[in-house]
Amino acid sequence: xxxxxxxxxxMAIPSLIGVVIVTFLLTRALPGDPAAYFAGPAATPQAxxxxxxxxxxxxxLIAQFGNYVVDLAHGNFGTSLTTGQPVVSELITRLPAxxxxxxxxxxxxxxxxxxLGILAATKPNSLIDHACRIATTLGVSxxxxxxxxxxxxxxxYQLGWAPAPLGxxxxxxxxxxxxxxxxxxxxxxxxxxETFMAALKQLILPALTLGIFSLAPIARMTRASMLAxxxxxxxxxxxxxxxxxxxxxxxxxxxxxxxxVITTLGMVFSFxxxxxxxxxxxxxxxxxxxxxxxxxxxxxxxxxxxxxxxMAVMYVALNLLIDVLYGVxxxxxxxxx
Amino acid sequence: MTVIATTPQRxxxxxxxxxxxxxxxxxxPVTGFAFALFVLIVLAxxxxxEIVPYNPLTSDTAQxxxxxxxxxxxxxxxxxxxxxxxxxxxxxxxFFIAVASVVLVFLMGGLAGVAAGxxxxxxxxxxxxxxxxxxxxxxxxxxxxIVAALGNxxxxxxxxxxxxxxxxxxxxxxxxxxxxxxxxxxxxxxxSGNADWRILAFQILPNVFPLLVVQMSLTMGYAILNAxxxxxxxxxxxxxxxxxxxxxxxxxQFIVSGEWWNAAFPGAALMVAVFCFNLLGDGLRxxxxxxxxx
Amino acid sequence: MAATPALSVEGLSVEFRTRSGIVRALDNVxxxxxxxxxxxxxxxxxxxxxxxAYAVMGILDPAGKVxxxxxxxxxxxxxxxxxxxxxxxxxxxxxxxxxxxxxxxNPIRPVGQQIADVLIRHGNVPRKEAPAQAVEMLRSVGITxxxxxxxxxxxxxxxxxxxxxxxxxALAAKPxxxxxxxxxxGLDVTTQAVIMDLVNDLASQMGMATIFITHDLALAGxxxxxxxxxxxxxxxxxxxxxxxxxxxxxxxxxxxIAATPDSAASLDELASIPGSLPDLRRTDLPPCxxxxxxPRKIDACAQPLxxxxxxxxxxxxxxxxxxxxxxxxxKASAA
Numbered sequence: 027x028x029x030x031x032x033x034x035x036x037m038a039i040p041s042l043i044g045v046v047i048v049t050f051l052l053t054r055a056l057p058g059d060p061a062a063y064f065a066g067p068a069a070t071p072q073a074x075x076x077x078x079x080x081x082x083x084x085x086x087l088i089a090q091f092g093n094y095v096v097d098l099a100h101g102n103f104g105t106s107l108t109t110g111q112p113v114v115s116e117l118i119t120r121l122p123a124x125x126x127x128x129x130x131x132x133x134x135x136x137x138x139x140x141x142l143g144i145l146a147a148t149k150p151n152s153l154i155d156h157a158c159r160i161a162t163t164l165g166v167s168x169x170x171x172x173x174x175x176x177x178x179x180x181x182x183y184q185l186g187w188a189p190a191p192l193g194x195x196x197x198x199x200x201x202x203x204x205x206x207x208x209x210x211x212x213x214x215x216x217x218x219x220e221t222f223m224a225a226l227k228q229l230i231l232p233a234l235t236l237g238i239f240s241l242a243p244i245a246r247m248t249r250a251s252m253l254a255x256x257x258x259x260x261x262x263x264x265x266x267x268x269x270x271x272x273x274x275x276x277x278x279x280x281x282x283x284x285x286x287v288i289t290t291l292g293m294v295f296s297f298x299x300x301x302x303x304x305x306x307x308x309x310x311x312x313x314x315x316x317x318x319x320x321x322x323x324x325x326x327x328x329x330x331x332x333x334x335x336x337m338a339v340m341y342v343a344l345n346l347l348i349d350v351l352y353g354v355x356x357x358x359x360x361x362x363x
Numbered sequence: 364m365t366v367i368a369t370t371p372q373r374x375x376x377x378x379x380x381x382x383x384x385x386x387x388x389x390x391x392p393v394t395g396f397a398f399a400l401f402v403l404i405v406l407a408x409x410x411x412x413e414i415v416p417y418n419p420l421t422s423d424t425a426q427x428x429x430x431x432x433x434x435x436x437x438x439x440x441x442x443x444x445x446x447x448x449x450x451x452x453x454x455x456x457x458f459f460i461a462v463a464s465v466v467l468v469f470l471m472g473g474l475a476g477v478a479a480g481x482x483x484x485x486x487x488x489x490x491x492x493x494x495x496x497x498x499x500x501x502x503x504x505x506x507x508x509i510v511a512a513l514g515n516x517x518x519x520x521x522x523x524x525x526x527x528x529x530x531x532x533x534x535x536x537x538x539x540x541x542x543x544x545x546x547x548x549x550x551x552x553x554x555s556g557n558a559d560w561r562i563l564a565f566q567i568l569p570n571v572f573p574l575l576v577v578q579m580s581l582t583m584g585y586a587i588l589n590a591x592x593x594x595x596x597x598x599x600x601x602x603x604x605x606x607x608x609x610x611x612x613x614x615x616q617f618i619v620s621g622e623w624w625n626a627a628f629p630g631a632a633l634m635v636a637v638f639c640f641n642l643l644g645d646g647l648r649x650x651x652x653x654x655x656x657x
Numbered sequence: 658m659a660a661t662p663a664l665s666v667e668g669l670s671v672e673f674r675t676r677s678g679i680v681r682a683l684d685n686v687x688x689x690x691x692x693x694x695x696x697x698x699x700x701x702x703x704x705x706x707x708x709x710a711y712a713v714m715g716i717l718d719p720a721g722k723v724x725x726x727x728x729x730x731x732x733x734x735x736x737x738x739x740x741x742x743x744x745x746x747x748x749x750x751x752x753x754x755x756x757x758x759x760x761x762x763n764p765i766r767p768v769g770q771q772i773a774d775v776l777i778r779h780g781n782v783p784r785k786e787a788p789a790q791a792v793e794m795l796r797s798v799g800i801t802x803x804x805x806x807x808x809x810x811x812x813x814x815x816x817x818x819x820x821x822x823x824x825x826x827a828l829a830a831k832p833x834x835x836x837x838x839x840x841x842x843g844l845d846v847t848t849q850a851v852i853m854d855l856v857n858d859l860a861s862q863m864g865m866a867t868i869f870i871t872h873d874l875a876l877a878g879x880x881x882x883x884x885x886x887x888x889x890x891x892x893x894x895x896x897x898x899x900x901x902x903x904x905x906x907x908x909x910x911x912x913x914i915a916a917t918p919d920s921a922a923s924l925d926e927l928a929s930i931p932g933s934l935p936d937l938r939r940t941d942l943p944p945c946x947x948x949x950x951x952p953r954k955i956d957a958c959a960q961p962l963x964x965x966x967x968x969x970x971x972x973x974x975x976x977x978x979x980x981x982x983x984x985x986x987x988k989a990s991a992a
Binding site (some may be wrong): 038039041042044045048049052053055067151156159160163164166167168169170171172175176178179183242296297299300302303304307308318319323324325330333334336338341342 | 391393412493495496498499501502503504507508509511512513541565584588591592595596597598608611612615618619623626630633634635638641642645
């Protein structure tokens with residue numbers, strides 16, 4: 027098991043190197059001149075040139091890349107031009123916000139999509155089956171920011187059930203002490219139930235937005251996988267043995283069907299990381315997505331590089347986690363590897 | 364559970380396809396509906412600018428932000444432009460973005476994939492590395508980066524979408540090419556002196572096409588959503604060009620003040636189109652490989 | 658002979674709805690199995706023997722439908738029972754084992770647990786004691802070191818062992834009737850014999866009736882007291898084994914016997930049955946589905962078949978059967 031993990035981690039390294047290179051090149055290609063920006067609007071050409079030298083931007087691209095890699099090795103992701111803060115510290119504060127939102131969105135999605143998929147598979151080609159397919163496809167046919175806007179319009183503007191989309195927690199509350207950065211967990215650890223509720227209320231709509239967006243692939247894969255498993259030989263044996271319906275569908279069929287669904291989760295998480303960026307803009311969420319977008323539009327490349335690299339590492343870590351989970355459920359992977 | 368029957372005689376190509384399609388549509392009316400919708404969209408794309416009542420670009424600030432009425436079926440936007448006309452005319456651009464992205468990614472990913480599967484060795488490794496690197500990025504973020512770096516024109520949006528979907532197409536094409544590398548008709552082509560690239564382009568790639576056509580339908584939907592998302596951040600097409608995504612993005616700010624039609628109608632059009640492409644993709648999948656019906 | 662049979666199939670007809678038409682897979686199939694009796698259901702691929710079993714067990718493919726008939730098991734018509742009645746009876750009174758034992762077992766569940774599931778469900782065994790009893794069950798099907806093996810997964814076991822496990826699952830709740838659908842296909846010859854012995858032994862220990870489904874007439878002849886021959890969804894002959902092998906009366910049975918390697922003196926003499934199965938989607942199928950390839954066809958064959966049920970010992974569904982030998986003719990007229 028451990029060897030498998032190390033092997034997979036090793037295989038991911040070339041991709042990460044590729045990510046670093048591509049990000050570096052892309053950000054260097056961004057329009058705008060950071061030196062001019064940094065020097066200020068009233069600077070003379072000589073002053074700008076001085077700033078350029080100070081920032082190391084006069085060196086060749088290769089040399090700049092070299093410096094960048096060395097910095098990375100020291101955990102230095104550079105400094106944001108727009109905020110003046112080191113990118114690393116900003117990422118550390120903002121990452122939990124995005125992670126909490128994405129994970130909750132994924133959870134919402136799983137809770138809705140998996141039962142739907144199972145239901146659709148037990149009654150294939152029925153009205154329920156078609157209805158599930160249409161509903162989930164609708165969810166994924168809307169731009170994710172539009173879904174968010176509709177939810178805000180209906181639940182905040184019209185019905186007043188949800189709070190204003192103004193970030194992680196209502197202004198009247200102090201955020202909980204930062205153990206993990208996850209407001210829900212931290213408020214529970216600190217024994218602050220009202221803070222927990224306040225944070226939860228703010229999380230509902232954006233998490234629902236992300237959830238709706240990822241319903242379709244999860245439901246579709248659950249349905250397809252369940253259909254395949256329900257017509258398999260061993261389910262036939264289970265039925266022929268007269269096992270109870272619940273045992274057949276859940277203990278025998280579902281556990282086997284979950285395997286491809288878990289691998290799909292990795293892909294879905296990647297979608298969500300991208301969609302995160304848009305949702306954070308709609309709900310004014312102080313996460314890394316909004317951080318990166320603002321930086322991108324201002325041609326501030328250090329945060330963008332840091333963001334992309336973080337995302338890539340997170341994605342690799344998540345896929346590893348999924349492989350491990352797969353191994354826990356499927357003994358064939360565990361024992362034959 | 365085997366069914367007791369002898370294999371039916373295979374009827375000739377097109378007739379069989381039509382009969383099979385009719386069976387699938389009868390089993391699954393949703394697919395038939397998607398087909399009809401698709402035709403409607405194509406018609407709107409082709410005829411759109413000719414049949415709309417108003418010029419989509421003419422602004423008339425006196426008429427700004429009027430709700431839907433008999434004069435303006437979908438209301439007017441913040442510059443007094445007729446939303447209905449803009450939505451219909453935008454069909455052409457969005458459809459173009461969808462089709463262009465898909466053609467480009469099919470060629471790029473398809474050719475790279477079949478080359479990788481056919482030649483193996485270094486070609487395979489390089490294509491693999493490129494695909495892995497692309498996949499290590501959250502895809503939307505990569506698209507954002509590409510458009511930000513190269514400039515937000517329609518061509519770059521199409522290019523970004525193609526690049527982001529490249530790994531998926533390359534992977535499917537590669538798997539197929541691997542299988543067919545030693546197929547009879549390939550050997551025959553080789554023996555009759557065809558250069559490798561000709562074999563790739565004219566023998567293998569067309570065989571890979573049916574597998575990819577399902578994915579292409581889904582990618583068409585994705586391309587439009589991508590363009591919309593980019594517009595929302597400010598990296599989409601430039602105003603005043605009518606495009607569903609930018610119309611929703613611009614209209615978004617008016618939702619909270621109650622002028623919902625600005626964003627709702629282009630949003631609905633967008634949703635209908637993407638929905639149609641998704642259902643079409645499912646239907647195509649049923650037609651091509653009944654074993655893998657989703 | 659007058660006691661209620663363990664299973665009585667009467668007039669079973671099954672249709673399948675397919676893309677290219679309706680397949681009349683079974684037509685008026687009737688036979689019965691007495692308590693403790695072992696019979697064989699024999700026929701070539703596509704004859705409908707597996708479909709019969711699946712219909713009786715109620716696990717037909719969704720495209721299949723029982724259009725007529727009854728299958729009486731202990732007073733319950735299996736073909737018209739409710740899902741809960743069926744789930745109650747399956748495993749407890751009637752059980753089935755399948756071909757391809759490896760794929761027929763849950764790949765991610767230890768085999769001992771799979772047996773325990775049946776014990777808990779049907780055997781009135783408390784959850785805590787089930788694992789131990791499962792181990793005992795594994796022992797009784799001849800698996801060595803059963804305590805350790807109970808925790809193993811199917812992919813860690815050989816085909817023969819998997820089949821033993823499946824037998825264990827099927828017999829865990831001591832059913833009255835076991836249907837064995839080609840249980841030895843895919844196993845090597847030695848293992849085949851061992852598995853068949855195992856089933857026979859357990860059946861006689863438990864007083865259980867068995868239906869062996871096989872395309873191998875020789876195998877059927879060795880293990881069963883009665884053979885039911887099927888062709889294209891019909892029962893064509895139903896007789897005690899010895900009678901059938903020495904005096905087959907249906908032309909098809911005779912061809913089948915001639916095609917069995919055992920009975921041919923050499924490979925050159927090995928006959929093959931001319932023609933092939935008729936297309937069961939045809940709406941113009943003749944009443945006797947063998948008639949189109951039958952060398953003994955006469956005009957009478959256009960009529961509906963003589964009813965192939967009843968309590969006579971040797972049933973033949975044919976208008977022009979092969980002559981009965983004197984030995985058995987006397988028996989037949991006396992019955």
